[in-house]
Amino acid sequence: MNGRTAGSQLLAASKAHRKFSLLLALALLLTGCRGFPALGGTPPTPTVPRPSETELAWNEVEARLAPATALIRFELPQAGPFLATGIAYAPGLLLTIAPPLEGGAPQSVQVLLPGSSEPRPAELRGVSPCDGVAVVALQPTTDLALAPLAGASETDIGIDVLVYGHSASDPDGAPVSAPAVIAGVTTDTRRAIEEIGVTIDLSGFTYGSLLVNRHAAVLGLLLPTGLFLPAERARAAADVLAEGRGLLWLGLGLSPHRNPQRFGTDRGLVVLRVTPNGPAASAGIEPGMLLTHVDGTELESFAQLCGVLRQHRQGDELTIELRQVTGQELIVTQARPRIGESAQAPLTELRREPRPRPATTPVTTTWTFDRPEEAADWPTGSSQAGTGELRDGSYVITLNQPNAFGIFPPLSLGAGTDQRITARVSLPENAGAGLIVRSSQEPNGSRNLYLCAVVRTGGQLVATCSLAVAGQSAVLLPVTPLAAIDPATDPLELELAAQDTRLIFRVAGETVAELDDPLLGYGQVALWVESFDTVPVTVRFHEVHVELLPR
Known part of the structure; x- marks a missing residue:
């Protein structure tokens, strides 16, 4: 056998071996694929598509989103079903917003897939109320089309957008849409998150x-x-939750405060609400306490607490230090809640500290607006928005723009702790007037204040009270008709007092609200005027009296 013959035989043998190997591999492949669709093989893992390089018509946008959009049903233990639109953003995973957890964790999760009429079970991979999102995994995994998520730089004011999701009135139907325009971006200072508004x-x-x-x-x-x-x-947030972190939840309603006189520190978060039988309640945490440390780290913001929770998973134990005010003492305690779970654990008292109250002399001032020197105490002048002037024995404020308001502090008074302000005011129809206590301003210009006001509308008087902390507002007293007060009363006598954590609002001698709130401990007093649809409106303050404990 010469070299050429030997080489040819080896080549033929090699070809025959490769052919046999290919046939064997094909046989194994076909054997392993029995029961799969006729095309055979495992469907390719979907990849996240890139956004279109060119602008699309809205119907083309909807056609791209529809295969990646689903309806998610969270069955809550007390509130019943909570329905939300979800978007497939990674293989087998849907991103949606966090369901409310006040009544406890969802008992089950179901997903209605695009083009399907029957929901299917799903697994809740994680929920972060801090971030406002939840991640749901399909069981078994289904290869939905995926949707691209844009970056923060693509949310400029004024750009055309589309709102696309399941209808609130017919959630089981096909998704609906509506064109809109981005109206602005606002910052949730509590969570340090920017949020987008539309028109x-x-x-x-x-x-x-x-x-x-x-x-x-x-x-x-x-x-x-x-x-x-x-x-x-x-x-x-979803990338963290997708790891199977579970419920990153403590069952707490928290707020920053501006009351170092009460708590002995200007840091920490005040407990406003505790979910019954939730993780925090089971660990002995109560409303009115101040959270100061978590796992040894001093808390300065809600966003910081959220960052701590993201480093954990459901079932992990936290060590939380709290302050509780009782009379003239501060009790420092330690709680050990389990994230997302209820585990009975008593509070541990660490120490007690005195709560000194500074001995100051109250300042009392009355303005009757009939002395020329009083003009230096109040904002006066005119602008496009309105005017303020002392005239005919009154402080007269006129607002020229609809749905506007103004805050008018006495310029000669500084900040105080306990304070009371009374005013006699003539209030026209479709206008509001009120009193402010403990008003201060943040470095970014946002306000902290307590406000109680009266509005005359439709021949009736109504009252309301609210709170603002670092620009975040909350209603303390919903709009309440003043049925016991003659609507024709003029002028009206208003009084708002703040003593320690108690707020009392009176109108024409009638107590309208008695409130308890620990968030604000100091600030200035001020007058409040508000306009509605009909302008101009003119409000006259005939006399103002203030009692204040200087800070």
Whole structure:
């Protein structure tokens, strides 16, 4: 056998071996694929598509989103079903907003997939109320089309957008849509999250509905606040939750405070609400306490606490230090709640500290607005918005713009702790007047204050009280008709007093509200005037009296 013959035989043998190997591999492949569709093989893992390089018509955008959009049903233990729109953002995973957990963790999760009439079970991978998002995994995994999530730089004011999601009135039907324009971006200072606002009414959409641009990229998810959580922020939280972190939840309603006189520190978060039988309640935490440390780290913000929770998973134990005011003492305690779970654990008392109250002499001032020197005590002058002047024995404020308000502090008085302000005021129809206590301003210009006001509308008088902390507002007294007061009363006598944590609001001698709130401990007093649809409106303050303990 010469070399050529030997080489040919080896080549033929090699070809025959490769042919046999290929046939064997093909046989094994076909054997392993029995029961699969005729094309055989495992369907390719979907990859996240890139946004369109060119702008699309809205119907083209919807066609891209529809295969990646689903309806998610959370069955809550007390509130019943909570429905939200979800978007497939990674293989087998849906991103949506966090369901409310006040009554406890969802008992089950189901997903209605695109084009399907029957929901299927799903697994809740994680919920972060801090971030406002939840991640749901399909069981078994289904290869849905995926949608691209846009970056923060793509949310400029004035750009055309589309709101796309399941209808609140017919959630089981096909998703609905509405064109809109980005109206602005606002910052939730409590969570340090920017949220996107649009120009249309969103009440017809389920929470979690999508804000998308003409490149078919998701810009945000609809929150219960009526604003959209940016997709970039939602994705960052989802990447953590997708690991199976569970419920990153303590069952607490928290707020920053401006009351170092009460708590002995200007840091920490005040407990406003505790979910019954939740993790915090089971660990002995109560409303009115101040959270100062978590796992040894001093708390300065709500966002900082959220960052701590993201480093954990459900079932992990936290060590929380709290302060509780009782009379003239501060009791420092330690709680050990388990994240997302109820585990009975008593508080441990660490120490007691005295709570000194400074001995100061009250300052009392009365303005009757009939002395020329009083003009230096109050904001006066005119602008396009309105005017303020002392005239005919009154402080006269006129607002020229509809749905506007003004805050008017006495310029000669500084900040105080306990304080009381009374005023006699003539209030026209379709206008509001009120009193402010403990008003201060943050470095960013936002306000802290307690406000109680009276509005004359439709021949009736109504009252309301509210709170603002670092620009975040809350209603303390919902709009309440003053049925016991003659609507024709003029002038009205208003009184608002703040002593320690108690607020008392009186109108014409009638007590309208007795409130307890620990969040603000000091600030200035001020007058409040508000206009509605009909302008100009003129409000006259005939006399103002203030008693104040200097800070």
